[in-house]
Amino acid sequence: xxxxxxxxxxxxxxxxxxxxxxxxxxxxxxxxxxxxxxxxxxxxxxxxxxxxxxxxxxxxxxxxxxxxxxxxxxxxxxxxxxxxxxxxxxxxxxxxxxxxxxxxxxxxxxxxxxxxxxxxxxxxxxxxxxxxxxxxxxxxxxxxxxxxxxxxxxxxxxxxxxxxxxxxxxxxxxxxxxxxxxxxxxxxxxxxxxxxxxxxxxxxxxxxxxxxxxxxxxxxxxxxxxxxxxxxxxxxxxxxxxxxxxxxxxxxxxxxxxxxxxxxxxxxxxxxxxxxxxxxxxxxxxxxxxxxxxxxxxxxxxxxxxxxxxxxxxxxxxxxxxxxxxxxxxxxxxxxxxxxxxxxxxxxxxxxxxxxxxxxxxxxxxxxxxxxxxxxxxxxxxxxxxxxxxxxxxxxxxxxxxxxxxxxxxxxxxxxxxxxxxxxxxxxxxxxxxxxxxxxxxxxxxxxxxxxxxxxxxxxxxxxxxxxxxxxxxxxxxxxxxxxxxxxxxxxxxxxxxxxxxxxxxxxxxxxxxxxxxxxxxxxxxxxxxxxxxxxxxxxxxxxxxxxxxxxxxxxxxxxxxxxxxxxxxxxxxxxxxxxxxxxxxxxxxxxxxxxx
Ligand SMILES: *[C@@H]1O[C@H](CO)[C@@H](O)[C@H](O)[C@H]1NC(C)=O
Ligand SMILES: *[C@@H]1O[C@H](CO)[C@@H](O)[C@H](O)[C@H]1NC(C)=O
Ligand SMILES: *[C@@H]1O[C@H](CO)[C@@H](O)[C@H](O)[C@H]1NC(C)=O
Ligand SMILES: *[C@@H]1O[C@H](CO)[C@@H](O)[C@H](O)[C@H]1NC(C)=O
Ligand SMILES: *[C@@H]1O[C@H](CO)[C@@H](O)[C@H](O)[C@H]1NC(C)=O
Ligand SMILES: *[C@@H]1O[C@H](CO)[C@@H](O)[C@H](O)[C@H]1NC(C)=O
Ligand SMILES: *[C@@H]1O[C@H](CO)[C@@H](O)[C@H](O)[C@H]1NC(C)=O
Ligand SMILES: *[C@@H]1O[C@H](CO)[C@@H](O)[C@H](O)[C@H]1NC(C)=O
Ligand SMILES: *[C@@H]1O[C@H](CO)[C@@H](O)[C@H](O)[C@H]1NC(C)=O
Ligand SMILES: *[C@@H]1O[C@H](CO)[C@@H](O)[C@H](O)[C@H]1NC(C)=O
Ligand SMILES: *[C@@H]1O[C@H](CO)[C@@H](O)[C@H](O)[C@H]1NC(C)=O
Ligand SMILES: *[C@@H]1O[C@H](CO)[C@@H](O)[C@H](O)[C@H]1NC(C)=O
Numbered sequence: 189x190x191x192x193x194x195x196x197x198x199x200x201x202x203x204x205x206x207x208x209x210x211x212x213x214x215x216x217x218x219x220x221x222x223x224x225x226x227x228x229x230x231x232x233x234x235x236x237x238x239x240x241x242x243x244x245x246x247x248x249x250x251x252x253x254x255x256x257x258x259x260x261x262x263x264x265x266x267x268x269x270x271x272x273x274x275x276x277x278x279x280x281x282x283x284x285x286x287x288x289x290x291x292x293x294x295x296x297x298x299x300x301x302x303x304x305x306x307x308x309x310x311x312x313x314x315x316x317x318x319x320x321x322x323x324x325x326x327x328x329x330x331x332x333x334x335x336x337x338x339x340x341x342x343x344x345x346x347x348x349x350x351x352x353x354x355x356x357x358x359x360x361x362x363x364x365x366x367x368x369x370x371x372x373x374x375x376x377x378x379x380x381x382x383x384x385x386x387x388x389x390x391x392x393x394x395x396x397x398x399x400x401x402x403x404x405x406x407x408x409x410x411x412x413x414x415x416x417x418x419x420x421x422x423x424x425x426x427x428x429x430x431x432x433x434x435x436x437x438x439x440x441x442x443x444x445x446x447x448x449x450x451x452x453x454x455x456x457x458x459x460x461x462x463x464x465x466x467x468x469x470x471x472x473x474x475x476x477x478x479x480x481x482x483x484x485x486x487x488x489x490x491x492x493x494x495x496x497x498x499x500x501x502x503x504x505x506x507x508x509x510x511x512x513x514x515x516x517x518x519x520x521x522x523x524x525x526x527x528x529x530x531x532x533x534x535x536x537x538x539x540x541x542x543x544x545x546x547x548x549x550x551x552x553x554x555x556x557x558x559x560x561x562x563x564x565x566x567x568x569x570x571x572x573x574x575x576x577x578x579x580x581x582x583x584x585x586x587x588x589x590x591x592x593x594x595x596x597x598x599x600x601x602x603x604x605x606x607x608x609x610x611x612x613x614x615x616x617x618x619x620x621x622x623x624x625x626x627x628x629x630x631x632x633x634x635x636x637x638x639x640x641x642x643x644x645x646x647x648x649x650x651x652x653x654x655x656x657x658x659x660x661x662x663x664x665x666x667x668x669x670x671x672x673x674x675x676x677x678x679x680x681x682x683x684x685x686x687x688x689x690x691x692x693x694x695x696x697x698x699x700x701x702x703x704x705x706x707x708x709x710x711x712x713x714x715x716x717x718x719x720x721x722x723x724x725x726x727x728x729x730x731x732x733x734x735x736x737x738x739x740x741x742x743x744x745x746x747x748x749x750x751x752x753x754x755x756x757x758x759x760x761x762x763x764x765x766x767x768x769x770x771x772x773x774x775x776x777x778x779x780x781x782x783x784x785x
Pocket of ligand 8: 450
């Protein structure tokens with residue numbers, strides 16, 4: 189009996205608490221480490237307890253045949269950890285990969301980490317680490333990837349880093365690092381596949397020896413202070429996929445300086461080239477059309493490139509994005525561009541392009557964004573653009589387009605972000621079809637010579653937030669259907685020949701914060717509330733027959749409002765008089781009665 193009881197007790201005991209496992213060795217280090225890393229989100233460290241071996245704790249990986257209890261991997265990324273990296277991490281001497289990325293760690297990178305001789309992958313990205321990269325990091329001879337991006341590291345890259353010849357990934361982007369790159373970088377880091385240094389303050393030339401790191405796939409140097417020419421040698425990198433050199437001070441003055449484009453034709457895996465926001469002048473060579481068959485993305489914007497757009501560019505059959513805005517390209521848009529069937533974004537604005545939009549654009553049926561503004565394009569807006577049924581943003585502003593806006597434009601129901609046609613010489617009315625643009629947010633046809641009355645269907649453009657019809661020859665009254673534009677924020681009808689009353693519904697459009705009705709022929713009483721109550725949100729200048737409205741507008745009072753007062757006053761007086769007469773009669777009667785009694 190007592191034996192049975194004892195057995196029961198024992199079973200009970202076992203069920204309630206599992207046997208604890210003594211924490212020793214790396215487990216102890218991990219516990220001390222956890223103690224120094226407060227977590228703001230999930231408390232992962234609660235499960236780092238003696239109910240299981242440290243090798244089974246979340247984020248911890250052990251390994252090795254000879255040392256199964258030694259920690260070889262620590263993955264503590266995206267846990268909201270705060271504090272600084274505990275120096276005791278360096279006691280996990282078998283570590284091969286260490287990931288503290290995407291936390292809120294600050295302070296320096298502890299020098300002790302540099303003794304982890306077996307470390308292959310170090311990822312400390314997306315934290316707030318400060319100070320210099322320790323020189324001793326050069327001791328990590330086995331390091332294959334060093335990812336310190338998105339921190340606040342300062343100073344230069346210690347020269348010992350160039351001795352880490354096993355490195356395949358070097359990512360230091362989004363810090364405040366400066367200094368130049370060694371001219372022989374490609375001999376030193378010959379296994380490099382990915383180098384990301386964007387968004388720092390690196391200076392000096394791009395070393396042409398980069399090409400000796402022959403396995404390079406991604407070179408990302410955007411947003412630094414690199415100077416000089418773009419080295420031709422990069423063209424010998426046969427694995428190169430992305431070359432991002434935008435936002436630097438790189439130069440090109442003559443065709444010699446553009447030879448790198450010819451050379452890159454040999455990089456048969458190249459998909460993206462970004463050389464935007466530099467100081468590249470001269471003429472874009474036609475060899476641009478010989479870039480790889482994989483090529484998808486060409487960004488040349490905001491340089492000083494002149495000359496014509498080479499028609500050979502049509503050789504880039506897989507091109508998805510072409511950005512050439514903010515240069516000095518002149519002459520016509522080559523008809524051959526119509527062969528780029530995969531194009532989704534075509535941006536040629538802010539150049540000196542002239543002539544007409546090529547008919548071949550009918551074939552650009554994948555286009556989502558087409559920006560041709562601020563050029564000298566002429567002729568009419570071609571109706572074939574209506575075949576681009578995926579367009580979300582069409583901007584043709586500040587050109588010399590004439591004629592009517594073809595009805596086909598208003599059948600592009602995908603238009604949602606914007607339709608900008610302002611600053612041309614367009615004529616004719618807005619067609620009824622405008623009402624098909626139900627998703628359109630921004631519609632600007634200001635400064636043209638459009639005429640006629642506004643179609644009632646304009647009220648069907650239910651997503652409109654910004655509507656600018658200023659500077660045309662529209663007439664008639666504001667259609668009552670505009671009451672449906674519940675999301676409108678900004679409405680500019682100024683400098684037209686609109687007439688009639690200002691409809692009262694405008695004061696009820698709750699998001700409308702700017703309304704310009706100036707220089708029209710509106711008349712009658714101005715509403716009081718909503719946008720009309722805010723002096724800085726409304727302009728009514730140059731409408732000489734307006735009256736009333738909110739006091740802040742300082743308009744003359746409406747004469748009919750005096751009449752209104754009279755209309756109220758007369759019946760009141762008459763009623764009061766009749767009441768008085770009745771009262772007097774009653775009193776008289778009462779008096780008679782009293783007199784009788
Ligand atoms: C880490 O190692 C140092 C020296 O080897 C030792 O003094 C320290 O106690 C160790 N820390 C932990 C948490 O084990
Ligand atoms: C100990 O860790 C286990 C998971 O390993 C967890 O289920 C348990 O709740 C933890 N104990 C405490 C006291 O946090
Ligand atoms: C570094 O960690 C971040 C966050 O977990 C991750 O997104 C990134 O891919 C890692 N980088 C490398 C090279 O492993
Ligand atoms: C690099 O930055 C450090 C501070 O972060 C500064 O002291 C040093 O002058 C800078 N060097 C150059 C060449 O700009
Ligand atoms: C790089 O390595 C060489 C030879 O291994 C050594 O002589 C040199 O001092 C190292 N340079 C740095 C900066 O660590
Ligand atoms: C470096 O690459 C160039 C070609 O870009 C080649 O001519 C040269 O021999 C290479 N040098 C070494 C040391 O590999
Ligand atoms: C491209 O490669 C071919 C063959 O490897 C070579 O003859 C040619 O010079 C290279 N062109 C450039 C511009 O590097
Ligand atoms: C482009 O490549 C073709 C075929 O390889 C060649 O004939 C042509 O000269 C090249 N064009 C330029 C501008 O390099
Ligand atoms: C569109 O492409 C087709 C097939 O590639 C071609 O036959 C047609 O002429 C092109 N249309 C225009 C207007 O260029
Ligand atoms: C458009 O401009 C081109 C070149 O500037 C000119 O030759 C052509 O006559 C113009 N076309 C129209 C319709 O104005
Ligand atoms: C409407 O267009 C005119 C002319 O393009 C411009 O001056 C005005 O600022 C625009 N209105 C708004 C509200 O942006
Ligand atoms: C605008 O069109 C009207 C006729 O609709 C015309 O009288 C006027 O001259 C045109 N103005 C401009 C600037 O083209």
